[in-house]
Amino acid sequence: MKILHVVSNFAVGNGAARLVASLILEQIDQGHQTDVLALIESPLSYAKEVTRKGAHYKVLNNGPTRVYNFLPIFQLIPVIKRYDIIHVHLFPGLYWVLFAKILSGAKCKLVTTEHSTENNRQGKKWLKFIERFVYNHYKAVIAISEATKEYLIRFVNPETPIITIDNGINISDFESAKPARRQELGIPNDVFLLTQVARFNPQKKQELIIESLLHLPDKCRVMFIGEGVLMEKNRQLAKDLGVDNRCYFLGVREDVPSLLKTADVVIMSSNFEGFGLAAVEGMAAGKPVMASNVPGLCNVVEGAGILFPVNDEKALAEGVLRLLNDKDYREIITKQCIQRAKNYDIKVMADKYEEIYKAILQ
Template identity: 40%
Template structure:
């Protein structure tokens, strides 16, 4: 069985991280898996996957992700593989259209990573989505909440959608060693209390609420933000405007995330919406307490192993942080609960379920 995974690029994000962690594991299971990216911008994730030398990595170039001509560049790849596994929009559209135009018999799987997107608010895109999804033989949802939204939104038959929760490499995080805090930045003292958020700076994420929460916290509480994106400059401007510039540290993309999580005292996942919340599971696996926005897709992952706060409510977030830093027993209780919950999300469970779907679809000869 030859499988091609297709994604927009390997920038910072949960879907992208799953790609670089799952492909080597699938290869070890004897499945030939390659990767096609629409945009080959060289990122730390791209570097990491290339260094593993575990698959062929193809690219359509560094052009516009939304260029419809990507459809014609994708068509030749449909002829080389038995199954195509697609992640994220607009790759989702271009692959489906490429199959339509080429009359290809290749089987398609799409993983839906979110409970919400801007297309849902637009009548034209809602209509397009309902048709595009139907060209996929199977749609994998990363939580039951994602599945419920998709069934309602696209009027799917439930048999066309399955749930496979995301997974993480627990051993990598659990066995990672903390850094010295001044190794992150020499303005951070070992005595400082360190909060971390791992997330791209885009509309879905809400680093601004975490930054605003610092106003209600002692001077020795500092914030590390890992990731990059279009909204990073806005966050830098907000931190400076609030006089917090020396307490907020923007690290960009890092591949030593497990070490950073072990170094921090608290992990925050502040989002406007989520499909799953991979960063929350990683935070729990690090043995540190996790605080997360109470939003669909994230709340069900964190509720038994962390603490939820109202989306966008920096005062409530600050109160929770203060409680953690003032009550050591509470801190340890939540941290231990989170570590236990994280064990449910081993990437090995995810790989086995994913592999089962590949084999069933390949054997079935099912074609829409």
Template identity: 35%
Template sequence: MKILHIITSLELGGAEKLLLDLIPAQKRQGVDVELLVLDTNGEKFLEEYEKRGIKIHKTQINNRMSLKNIFEIAKLIKIQKIDIVHAHLIHSQIWTSLARYLNKNVIYITTEHSTHNRRREKSIYKILDKFIYNSFVKVIAISEATARELIKWTGISLKKIDVIPNGVSLRAFMGKPKERKGNNLIMVSRFHQSKDHITVVRALEKLPKEYTLTFIGEGETEEAVKREVLMLNLADRVQFLGYSNSVPVLLKRADIAIQSSNFEGFGLSALEAMASGTPIVATNVEGLADIVSESGLLFKVGDVNDLVQKIKILEDSKVYSDKSKMGIKSSLVYSIEATAKKYIELYKEELK
């Protein structure tokens, strides 16, 4: 069995982070797996993928928007004698759904990684998305909320969808139960419309001056967040570290992790924080709330005062210790090895 994952890019994001752990885990379980990246402009993970021994193919055009992707995908499938093609993110999904007409004797699967995106704000895209998702034999949703929203948007059959939760490499993130030592907040997340960094900055203004905040990530909304920090005179309390390969260490050093989102398919960064033993305060949105649940604290979307209140609850040493322990325990359910196994079982079932 030979698998080809196809992804739009290797920029910062949940799908890109998932494959970084998922592909090696699938290889460890005896599957021949390779990766095709349609666009390496702005990539952040390429070097890390190569370090982990993942065989990466790149397109000659290196442009996610080009129609030529259809033929490059089809050619690679034929040359590499691929059995299953597994597409991730919209451009990969579009071109793969069309490339299948040139290689019909292959199983095509895709994973849906979010409960919402910009296309769902315009009804004209509903027709396109319905065609795309119906082109795949199976659509994997990373959470029940993701599956529910996709069915609502496209109307695709419930039989076509399976739910396989994301996993995390527990060996890298697993920490010990913690006692609170300081007031260092951390948010690990790309700067994107799906995230809500501004609410975290405004919450910091209302917290005692002993509190500091570290952002890890890059993206399109970063400059707007930096302007907000300057306007609120918080520059001496906020760090922007950009992309970092030291997330496990930084999470373990922090006192509280924040995951502030407008919408979320799963919440991989929240899960990583939980595994590290750092108590998590997260937005109460579908997907993310399902992961955090009682293991952390949830606040209303965009509600600065609610976020401040939840952060202050963790000033109680017993609550802090309990949430640290609960986060570690809950994270054990989401190992990357379990996720890889579920995907492989699905592949085998579709090849019968």
């Protein structure tokens, strides 16, 4: 079958884009023609990774502001007619693809995946009618976790049929990665290295990890992988607190598996999370994972890694100290995390999506 994934952007460091790139590679292996269309271009994207495998990569090139006008609808019309399945990820593509199909009369079937437990549209009563109309016109609505499904049902419509398919990763990419050399990163070999892979935005709450350093010995350092609107603010916070020499801001990187391998602990301090792909990646890399106890993320980590109350830097620090000082405990948590990662194999996820595609094409 011919499949087109539509994403807002295909940027390295974007969790949804990372998932789509992995899914595309698996779907090509399944024998499908699978392509991707981004509404805006990204300086560093997963385009090379998927095009090497045979996917086509298209960008509408409207720029961030024009993505939210009606122009993409008309740009999408000639594109969607060439595919059997249009799989949409995130707003505003969720709207534009549906309107393009209605206007064009295209015979393609629409699928959408909900990637988060929260979005800016929730809570706006005047949008509920439009949201219900949009979601109800998709042949399949998929949530990446039970928590995401619950939030979506509450906002859209209790009668909307929603399927849960857990996210997946290529586990072998992280298992087999060689650790990055700390010297080349400017990080001493003898430090206890905390790591977070995430965009710098309010959701990810990097400042909590920076604040936790005040309750931890100098041996504990943190490596941040990612960029975003709050990156400079977090740099300044580290300086204000006098811990800037213990923080390493690496920006967007393409060698995340190797960087995770060189870490001692992987931390997600999110305020909310639909799933927590970075937590699974940390587990697959053989690291103990700590995460804030929020819906979606807690389902991935609970019973394997360590959960701490949201926005509680002291509890975060206590968890780190126990991992630092108790080697036996650290080994237990690490083994549990490695085992948990095996539940989230990308091949399992791709097979479930394939079943859905085939069912709606019948």
